Amino acid sequence: MAEVLVSIVLDQLGNFIVEQVKGQVDELRMAIGIKKEIQSLSMKLKMIKEALDDAEKRRVKDINVKHWLEILEDFSYDTDNVLDEWKTRILQQEIERNEAATTAASIPRKKVSCFFLPSCFTFKKLELNRDIVRKIKELDVKLEVIVREKDQFNFVVNANGVVSDQDVFKRVMTTGIVDESEIHGRDSDKDVLISKLLDNCDQENGVLVVSVVGTGGIGKTTLAQLAYGDEKIKGHFDERIWICVSDPFDEVKVAKAILESLTKSSPNLSQLHMLLERIQECVSKKRFFLVLDDVWSEDYSKWEPLKNSLKNGAQGSRILVTSRSERVVEVMGSSYMHRLGQISDSDCWSLFSRIAFSGRNKEDFENLEDIGKRIVRKCKGLPLAAKTMGSLLRFKDTEEEWQTVLDSEIWELEEVAVDLFPHLYLSYDDLPPILKRCFTYCAIFPKDTVINVDRLIRIWMAQGYLSTVENNQQEVKGREYFMNLATRSFFHELKKDDKNASVIISCKMHDIVHDFAQFLAKNDCYSIKGTEAAENKADVLSVRHLCWESTDSTVNPTSVCDIGKIRSLFAENLHAKELPRDLFKGLKCIRVLNLHGCLMQELPEEIGNLFHLRCIDLSSSQVKDLPEAICRLCNLQALDLHGCKNLSRLPQQIGKLLNLRHLITTDMPKLESFPQGIASLNQLRTLSDFVVGKGSSKLGYIGKLNQLQGYLSIHVIGNLNSAEDVVEAEKAELKSKKYVKELRLNFYWTSEVRMDVIDALIPPPNLRSLTINGYRGTQLPTWITLSLNNLRVLTLSECFNCNFLPPLGKLPFLEILWVRLMDELKHVGNEFLGLPGTIASFPKLKKLRFSYCSEWEEWTDLKPEVVCSVMPSLKELELYCCEKLNSLPYCLLQRLSSIESLKIKMCPYLELDWTKISHIQNIETGNGI
Template structure:
């Protein structure tokens, strides 16, 4: 971590020196000299950091030296951030005087983008601002003090005889490949050899499923939380999760829910050895029916003994042959056979050092996949890392190899993950935002921080440092976990910096000096704590992740003023104190699921460095701050499920850095004032999904075009919602909707489109221009009678049509008979001239089309055309007048589900009829 931190500071200091020389700022000469001296010292230290970081694992004195260096570096980073923030605020104040605002235009002047830490914070600022910032009290003096500390550290390094090694600073583009994750190969026991995987195989076995009334899986992990475990069991039984907080009440609820049910309960990854914690749960679990079974996985035999296990399976290491097979599956993936033969002898010697541990074999296999030459393999075999003894059963060396194979910037990102508890479900997008908040991700004109974060994440996944991936429909990872041993490894290397603390109302908080070393702090809550007590002595914390629900955090904003990331998700807070402005370094603020939070104080707008503001599920939130336009560095504003938020301040138009805006409220100001759609104009970098709420308030006349959705090429999803209160001062004219929706034309790159409660009579013509669209949902478009030729859309995979009450027939036009060109296909059995209707459609659904009678018989359509060749699922619900399905649907190898379609059911073959409201399914028939 020190290497990445020093590199970050050096880049900034070099820019400072260059800028001051270029501008010839005489008033900052004293600062310039100190900066030059600091730069020189850091450059001398930087050359030995790679060697020092490797030696710290086995040499305590080197670890202490690195800790001193990191403490000094953090101090310097805070000072530079304070300086850059002063410049940024000066720029905001300067532009405030240039704001142009009148009754006819809600768009405010967007201030010039100011670069701030970790990018060069002086490169875009005028001399006057530089002078003002350097005159902040004590800047030169503080740098001089840091120089003195650094001199001592630099002299001390000479006694260790470090080698000068430069670590790779940028990821190898050839290494940004996803790995072949082999779940089956993770079977078998001991630390890191697949206890959880073996339990999953038993849990999902068909005979096991048939034997028990119900199966329940609970990831216990550390700390052992009886209330959380009991609530998880109740929820999986099928009852609503109790809101109780007392242990006794929760356990009584659990007893009732499992009573007389034959259950298989898997308690995965148990660590607690205290029988007093296990005893209450054990007694309650005995209320299940005879034959119920509890399966426990644990790394400790003492845990199994404490829990009274009737049978213990001590899982053994892999055989040498199995270990080699697992290693070679990863290490030789994609290699020519002759290369494999050349490396096999060295590879088997490396595998012998894995000691039969699949996690070690998997980690080393992933690593050696990126080592292309025999010399590189030999270097791994001959490394001194194998001589380390501070590892649990030989796992530390393989993990160290994998870690040191990464550039220092990615290493730092991995070690940050020690902040999460064991078995924590890490959401990729959240993790990347947290990395951004710490300044771990670089950016440039051609590469955004979020893209860099995505690449870093993929690199860590390819090195087997993440696992248990959850993917979206596109196959992209959205969530993962860390193996508990990999987690231990990260915590081993970040001890004292990343701390997970259990807070308890019954215990007096310690004021030990240890907490001043903490940089990243996670709070968990003791199971019986009502108002947990928090230690505010961790004054140097840069991250506070609150996982303790209903926690009171008085004095937070007085003490933890160096925070870069603050997560108060579900903290049951009613208001944010005005003192939030004290958190001048803050980049990430998560206030999600605080359901009683009505508004934010204007003081939030003083957080000029803020990049991510997360307000999802703040269902009582009524307004955003009026001065939100001051947050010119805000990149992500998340407002999902904020139904009471009905109006946006006009200052939001100044947020030209936004990448995420999950919701935008279209304001209804009547016909005398222009709509606020123009506020979207300067948000040229919007990505993801944009939800436009309140479109019923728009009138035609070109105002909607001012949003310039057509120019937002990175916007991939759009939800157009016309539901809500009609305009004041007149009757809503549905013809307006026809014109308005045409003006909302998005960029052709759009991949997802939802149109909701649209009252016009025709769908927008631009739909057919969305050649990249994969998902289309039309809901409550009540006045539309006809559908456009959607079969011509080449990329459409999901189509759902809801409550279009005027649709009576699904004509041949729906299939796209008017297509002017053949749609290319990749199926070898098709000729190049074959026309395809809905070439990629997989899922099709019709819901509540109460007047739909006829579905055009496809058999009489073009002979040279294929229709929905990839369709796998068709759902039809509440279409009472529909008389028949096309013959092709009845014979195709697809799953068809029909509900509440009485006429259609009587038209089906006798053997396929079902009662009203029941499912009718056609399984694969071909």
């Protein structure tokens, strides 16, 4: 962790030096003498950074090194605070200067001579900068001491970042031999894996790669051993080869091991190309089964030569790869990936009890079984954890000893940590320093928390973990970091976006992985319940990131820890209706403040003094009003107000939040307008719901917000029926918002909206999903089929007055179409398909649904002479509550060779010709059809 903190500080120092060189920091900002200290700090930290790889490895076993690193981490935090304060003061001064200039410009000329604000402003700047200079000089003195102490440890300098051979935890070499009687809960996994290894062996050409992926300790090697030793495998393959690859991936070493297994003698070769040629000869026309266990390298260039040397194997040859990383097996071209999950509690109990009760009589441990089963539940299906716990308790005989283990966190049990965590540490140690920090930060989340990925990335950004990335790429880099951790099995239960399966929206951490994160971050991240305050006070005095879980409104974090050091405070679902002012006065270093679900109705004015604050989460809270003081937080990047059902307005001076990137305003029924200042927030990436039509809120406010991305919903709750409204719609410049992928245009049912207003709201051409809801016009905008060639999902809902559908069949990539609650729609004809005039109608459409179209009577069928392709990809057709529809387009349906499902419900006048739809596999009808 120290390396990440030092890197963040070095990056900030570098920025100040660059700004001075460019002349962007004047003499008031960079006072006399400060340049020397800045350069001194930078030079010393670079020297320290070169030794940190060795220091981090020695931290685990050397208490003195551990203590030195903790001092360095404290120093890094303090330096980061001072530099951030300096940067903030500069930004605040610029804002004040601009405001002063604006005020001066508004004063009549004859009174300007009496306006003295600039002089006071300059004096204030001098005082602030003297304070910064003093703090930086003090930091330089402290760092000199840290450097001197470093020298006594004789760290191995690692300027190139090469991993030392002296790993803290040695990698274990594996073999293909396993005692099946000791394995529990893997029968079905074994059957699936063996079937993949044996299926179609005689029909397929080339060598197929099959893989097993999962977190450390889940049993990947064990499963591979079960397959390797299976009699069907032994009888099917001419050669079986087991290679423990591990890390680093040494091509020569791996090739020698393969050749030795094939020839049963040690090869007297050292050149890679000669080894590979010999392997090629040995496997020629032989059906072989090669296991590459514990592969880490993602470098395809190392894998490709070896794979090519194996291509001469006979049909049906297989390579089985085990790895913790999905990226590794993707690089290796795996045709099937077996994601290995947890074993059941009963199998976990069998594994645990076999070890824990070994050599004991039944009557000796009957009294321990109940506690033991509760301990096993803490293992969360991880075989290694069950074995480790069993080994720990094997020589503990009393209920009190077992109860102590039950009551402890796994990461607090030294004996367990020594045996269990090395397997996880190897995955952790393989990460770059910044990913290590991103991972250990997750220890702040309580166990079993569903972690929203976008929220996690915003928090990482607020802590500065993404600060070395270009400003406009931080969210992209954050998601890349997350996926890197997820593919290495640090997260599980990954939930995908319904509209885009390549995007993960939430995840969890396995309890054992969470325990490991807590083990690594126990002096930095802490989760505590309010009732535990007194007994845990000593443990959390130095904590930087605190999760506070308390239903006791009389207890708050100020009674437990030094809140002046806190950089993250998660205080979700607090029952207190008013937060103590001393809490906000003390949070001097806070970056992330999470008050999700809290009962407080207002925030104190003191929140405006927390100038380091970058992320505020008030989602689902009872807050009724936001103080204007919040607009003094010029570093604020994210403000989450989702589900604040009592909040009716945003601060008028919100335009001062120039660094705001994410403003989440979904599910806020009382919010009826946005202040004009929203137009100044040109850094905004997220503006989830924008309300127009009442008060002063106008469509033109979002005209310059061209960094918006992802999801944008515009709610029109008033009338837009004037020429001025048309101009505002044009000013909105939706077509310039090229990063917006999902757009919703919601019109309140009483709103009157001119046709030329919605015609002016032309979406960006890259839009993937569009919803038009509640529009009362008689026809839909023409840009739907003219401008949206990348559209995948289209929903037309509650457009009650619309009496026909545009030629949607012309949309080349549309996959899902939902038409609902269109009361005036009576006829759907060939114009809906885009006929005539198109070669292929709805070429990519997979799902089509009509529902609650109460006046729809006729769906015109295709004429036999129509030769163009119509809905060739359609799989699902659904008709719900279309009460007057009297027939189906049977000619069209018979041409739909890909259709799998037809669902018809509450369409009483529809008479089905079953002979014409018999080709559809799944037909559901109900409620009088």
